[in-house]
Amino acid sequence: MQKRGPVLQQGVSLIVCDNAAVLQETLVQANLADIEHQFFSDRAVVIPTRAVHQIVAELKAKGVYPQIVGGPVRTETGEDDDAA
Amino acid sequence: MLREPKREGALSPEEFMKLLESDYDPSTKRLIAAAIGGTDSDLKNLTERLFGDDVAARYDELSGVARHALFYVVAQGGGVRGENLRREMLLDGYGDTTDVLADLVNKSLFIVLPNPGEVLLDVPRLIEQGTVLQRDLTIGAHIVQKFKETSATVLAEESEEIEDVTRITSSSTETLELNLLHVATKILHTPLKLNRDGTPHRRGLAKLAREVVFPDAVNEAGPDVDVNEPRVLDYMVFVLAMALQLGLLHIEGEYLEGVQTAIDGFFSSGLSKRNRTLGDAFKGLRQWNEADSFTAEKIEDVNSSLSSLRGEGLIGARGYVFSILRRARFSTWKREEAVESLCALMDPPFLKQSLKNAENDPTEWVRAFLQRGLYWLGALERGMEGNAAVIRFTTRGREMLGLPVKDAPKPTDKSMVVQPNFEIMVFLDATDISTLHQVYQVSERVKLSDRVAVFKLTPESVQRGYSMGSKAAAVIAFLRDQAAVEVPESVIFQLHDWERIHKRLVVHHGGYLVRSHDPDALDLWLGQVKHDSGCVVVRLGPSTAYLNNNDEPILTKLLARANGTVVHIDSPVPVLRFDGPLLITVDPVDADIITMWELARIAHEVEDAPARMRQFSLDLELLKRRWPTNTLQNTVEFLEPRTFDGVPASQRILLQSLLESAPSAKVQSHVTLIRLQDEFTADLFSRVHEFDAYVVERLGPLAFAVDAVKVDELRERMIELGFVI
Numbered sequence: 001m002q003k004r005g006p007v008l009q010q011g012v013s014l015i016v017c018d019n020a021a022v023l024q025e026t027l028v029q030a031n032l033a034d035i036e037h038q039f040f041s042d043r044a045v046v047i048p049t050r051a052v053h054q055i056v057a058e059l060k061a062k063g064v065y066p067q068i069v070g071g072p073v074r075t076e077t078g079e080d081d082d083a084a
Numbered sequence: 085m086l087r088e089p090k091r092e093g094a095l096s097p098e099e100f101m102k103l104l105e106s107d108y109d110p111s112t113k114r115l116i117a118a119a120i121g122g123t124d125s126d127l128k129n130l131t132e133r134l135f136g137d138d139v140a141a142r143y144d145e146l147s148g149v150a151r152h153a154l155f156y157v158v159a160q161g162g163g164v165r166g167e168n169l170r171r172e173m174l175l176d177g178y179g180d181t182t183d184v185l186a187d188l189v190n191k192s193l194f195i196v197l198p199n200p201g202e203v204l205l206d207v208p209r210l211i212e213q214g215t216v217l218q219r220d221l222t223i224g225a226h227i228v229q230k231f232k233e234t235s236a237t238v239l240a241e242e243s244e245e246i247e248d249v250t251r252i253t254s255s256s257t258e259t260l261e262l263n264l265l266h267v268a269t270k271i272l273h274t275p276l277k278l279n280r281d282g283t284p285h286r287r288g289l290a291k292l293a294r295e296v297v298f299p300d301a302v303n304e305a306g307p308d309v310d311v312n313e314p315r316v317l318d319y320m321v322f323v324l325a326m327a328l329q330l331g332l333l334h335i336e337g338e339y340l341e342g343v344q345t346a347i348d349g350f351f352s353s354g355l356s357k358r359n360r361t362l363g364d365a366f367k368g369l370r371q372w373n374e375a376d377s378f379t380a381e382k383i384e385d386v387n388s389s390l391s392s393l394r395g396e397g398l399i400g401a402r403g404y405v406f407s408i409l410r411r412a413r414f415s416t417w418k419r420e421e422a423v424e425s426l427c428a429l430m431d432p433p434f435l436k437q438s439l440k441n442a443e444n445d446p447t448e449w450v451r452a453f454l455q456r457g458l459y460w461l462g463a464l465e466r467g468m469e470g471n472a473a474v475i476r477f478t479t480r481g482r483e484m485l486g487l488p489v490k491d492a493p494k495p496t497d498k499s500m501v502v503q504p505n506f507e508i509m510v511f512l513d514a515t516d517i518s519t520l521h522q523v524y525q526v527s528e529r530v531k532l533s534d535r536v537a538v539f540k541l542t543p544e545s546v547q548r549g550y551s552m553g554s555k556a557a558a559v560i561a562f563l564r565d566q567a568a569v570e571v572p573e574s575v576i577f578q579l580h581d582w583e584r585i586h587k588r589l590v591v592h593h594g595g596y597l598v599r600s601h602d603p604d605a606l607d608l609w610l611g612q613v614k615h616d617s618g619c620v621v622v623r624l625g626p627s628t629a630y631l632n633n634n635d636e637p638i639l640t641k642l643l644a645r646a647n648g649t650v651v652h653i654d655s656p657v658p659v660l661r662f663d664g665p666l667l668i669t670v671d672p673v674d675a676d677i678i679t680m681w682e683l684a685r686i687a688h689e690v691e692d693a694p695a696r697m698r699q700f701s702l703d704l705e706l707l708k709r710r711w712p713t714n715t716l717q718n719t720v721e722f723l724e725p726r727t728f729d730g731v732p733a734s735q736r737i738l739l740q741s742l743l744e745s746a747p748s749a750k751v752q753s754h755v756t757l758i759r760l761q762d763e764f765t766a767d768l769f770s771r772v773h774e775f776d777a778y779v780v781e782r783l784g785p786l787a788f789a790v791d792a793v794k795v796d797e798l799r800e801r802m803i804e805l806g807f808v809i
Contacts, residue, residue: 005648006600006609008639009676012653014592014622014630022588036653038677040624046677048653049594056591065547067586069620070593070632 094162257462272342282391363484
């Protein structure tokens with residue numbers, strides 16, 4: 001049987017927290033239930049990158065400002081000026 | 085006044101004799117003889133004539149521009165480089181004096197000196213080629229002596245410093261830097277959306293414009309600023325184009341994004357380096373054209389696209405004017421008109437050629453370059469002397485040109501006050517941009533007026549600063565160092581507390597999840613990735629890790645070497661297999677997070693799954709809850725691309741029967757199948773009415789089910805019609 005190498009999933013982001021209870025509470029605040037996600041431990045959850053903006057916005061609205069590592073989270077959306 | 089004479093001292097008779105004997109071409113000697121009388125073969129006589137009374141009297145007859153040119157040369161001790169003389173006279177408002185100076189050479193009132201080592205100087209050819217001003221020009225020592233006093237008096241009157249300058253305006257470099265810092269920091273935190281044509285999203289741009297200090301203003305623009313006003317829009321594009329050129333911003337797809345390392349590097353560097361960098365960036369501006377919008381009256385006339393490189397064709401011309409202004413070295417007020425002439429007329433063919441690609445008129449471009457470009461850069465101040473516009477270079481402007489300036493002392497005063505309400509008041513005149521940059525890293529600017537900027541330490545701004553590398557202890561030390569009064573204890577406590585909260589939750593944005601069946605192989609591979617790409621690796625388990633995405637090409641190469649695969653979570657690949665009625669088996673290492681998340685919602689996990697595999701039993705109630713409408717269609721759409729070879733037909737029928745209606749079937753006995761040779765014959769067969777008594781059902785284009793009891797009878801009837809059976 002041919003040896004298979006690692007599988008890389010693109011388009012994902014990771015949320016980690018040093019405390020499982022805090023993470024659970026945070027994710028409730030971020031309305032994570034309707035967003036695809038997968039827990040890899042009680043302190044780490046992987047989510048689609050396309051959902052990061054929504055989650056971060058929800059958290060900020062509730063006064064939680066997570067440390068963001070990696071590229072900027074784009075919050076400006078909308079159609080072109082001339083497309084309206 | 086001329087400041088750098090190429091040759092000091094005037095010409096003596098002996099020196100002139102030597103020129104005639106060894107340095108001049110015969111044509112030059114003929115030119116001199118024709119101008120002052122005598123013959124070109126009698127060199128001694130020519131020398132006596134040049135230094136005689138007759139020729140001296142011709143200097144008396146000079147008037148207007150020619151007479152002033154003589155005075156300039158006299159003031160320099162009798163020798164001057166031709167181009168320097170022309171440039172100085174341009175700058176003093178005499179216009180282009182090329183022809184006048186050439187005429188003085190032609191009349192041998194100005195003597196041309198050869199370059200070092202040059203022999204057989206052919207002056208008539210230089211005049212013809214228009215290059216005579218690229219040589220040193222001189223006059224006789226006796227002429228210098230004769231006009232010394234007059235020259236000094238006249239030039240002193242003319243070159244009086246312009247002093248009574250009123251209505252001085254400045255768009256200072258400090259203001260530009262403040263705008264660059266503010267705009268770049270804002271965009272670093274929230275990228276600015278661009279339209280398809282590269283123009284900034286107007287709503288986002290308007291938000292930025294409110295907080296910008298526009299040229300000639302002291303305060304930020306405020307809510308009334310209108311980005312549909314041509315000058316406002318043009319200045320915003322200028323600032324964004326400068327930030328792009330400095331590398332503080334970059335365009336990423338449809339967004340303008342900040343570059344933190346470049347922002348940190350530029351604003352923490354010293355004043356001289358920033359001046360030089362700003363000057364170079366201005367010369368190389370690609371996304372802004374000073375001339376296009378200078379005369380714009382309507383917003384449609386301002387091209388604000390940041391993807392259009394309309395300034396690229398001006399780079400050569402800008403460099404050319406910079407070099408002219410650098411050589412002019414002026415530090416006092418000058419008539420704006422004279423400086424425009426200097427720039428436009430020093431080398432018109434070169435300027436015209438430089439502007440050819442940009443399709444700009446040289447005169448208009450020079451005006452826009454000075455009044456808009458250099459002014460907005462803060463390199464120039466403008467004012468009025470009576471009704472005449474005057475300009476001068478600022479100290480920072482002189483350094484941008486490449487001229488040496490004295491180092492400005494770094495402000496030593498305490499420049500801020502930290503208040504218990506978490507506001508920081510910064511006195512702009514007592515601070516510098518490096519200090520402001522540090523304030524921006526942990527706070528939001530909320531107001532700027534009367535040279536006082538008010539910042540606010542907020543949970544978001546401080547924690548964002550922490551996420552970009554700031555530490556509470558360092559922030560507190562900085563505030564204590566800069567604050568004029570004690571930093572409130574409540575602020576210090578909160579800065580520590582925000583750091584504690586901030587450290588708890590981390591979002592790693594935009595990376596890869598990597599999984600492997602072989603933990604040891606994964607260890608080796610991750611080590612290689614860390615070594616080659618510098619990726620940050622977060623280990624999530626023996627067979628799972630998360631990588632940040634900072635070097636995709638290297639990652640792809642290393643993955644190929646390890647026989648790995650890449651999947652995008654929004655482009656599913658087959659990972660599921662049906663191993664029984666509605667029973668799905670999946671290798672969790674291969675499955676993406678979306679597949680696993682959905683399976684957990686629509687199925688129950690089965691406990692006795694094969695080794696390393698997970699099994700799920702689809703639950704009809706969960707399926708209906710997950711997709712209340714079009715349950716079957718949604719279920720199949722989810723499973724089809726994720727199942728090896730698609731959803732098996734048997735499972736598809738089972739799902740249909742359980743989720744919608746059961747497919748019906750009937751079993752028929754006592755029938756015989758008749759198959760015709762082709763469709764045409766079958767159609768004819770179906771239209772034979774006497775066969776209706778035998779046919780039970782047509783089964784397709786060629787086949788019929790007929791009553792088995794009557795089949796012999798039918799065979800006979802068909803043979804009668806000629807069928808071969």
